[in-house]
Amino acid sequence: MSPQALVIPAFETQRYRISFPKTKAELLNMLDMGTLFTFRYHVWTKGHAATNFQKWRTATTPYKVQWEPDFEPYIVVRKDIPEYDTRFVGFGWNKVSHIMELEAQGFEFVVLPNGFVIHMPHAPSFDIAKFRSSAQYRKCLKILKNEFITDLSKRYNKQFELETS
Template sequence: MEDVLKRWRKGSRARQVYMFDPTNYGGHGSTDYDKFMQCDPGDLYDIPCALSNRYEPYVAVRYCEDLPPYQEQFTGYGKNKVSQALQMRQSGYLYSQLGGGYVVHYPHLNSPSREKWNKGTQFDPDEHHGIARSKTRRAEVDRLFKQFKDWMYDELPEDMTRTLLCSNTTNDDDKLWL
């Protein structure tokens, strides 16, 4: 594994290896890749804050009855992992990076659920990029996500959060198709 990490570091410096979905900085930007490269295998680096409520890290957790579940209303593509990660943060879980551990994502074609997410069911040139936002699967999921967040903030005490939002966080709700 040490050889793989050396090659990964070299590829990263040469801009041949990059974070998962670099177009979704809110989803993965809180992971500090420079710190990861400096960590010894087995060392933990606590992520000091989340840059976005859309942060969706890859996690390894021991199952327990208090582990927030995937919310059943999020089926197919969109917001299932985001909602669980957000609820975990709100419930007091602390996110840390593990030195020497990594996940490799192999690019693949979009799933039928992702294709549905990307397309509108009705087109209206007067609306956003020619798509009637309210008629898209993305808008439907974003409405569910807003309802989920409202429920979560009402039900879970905020003072349990240990990985807070960073001070330079922008309003993620501006990205929702509501």
């Protein structure tokens, strides 16, 4: 049996105060009312798209999803998995690289049908501000990404696509 990473569907609100939903039914109502949204749907859809939120809405049992590039779900795993790659400090690619390594190791990604997390708004971090404002920061991150992908491909004898743009 393949090792599993349990995917916790992620949502967010733009409001600083909400009544936190206690059940999936309450969360779905808040989604339909526009109080909650799928996490980062407006800025980084790829990060959580593989979760398949449409399927999650009606799921009553766990379901598997396929890894996709840039997938960065919130997960629950055993504690004996690889740690985050230390090349990715600050903002950018820490979760993506971690999930890629789990994919390379053959993990299955299983979405929990009744679990969820909600991201609350907060001030931008210093590191995301640097990422947004510094072309040099973004260039360095791209170099680190490609270095990581090359290393990962060699280590697990599995092909991942390098970033070209």
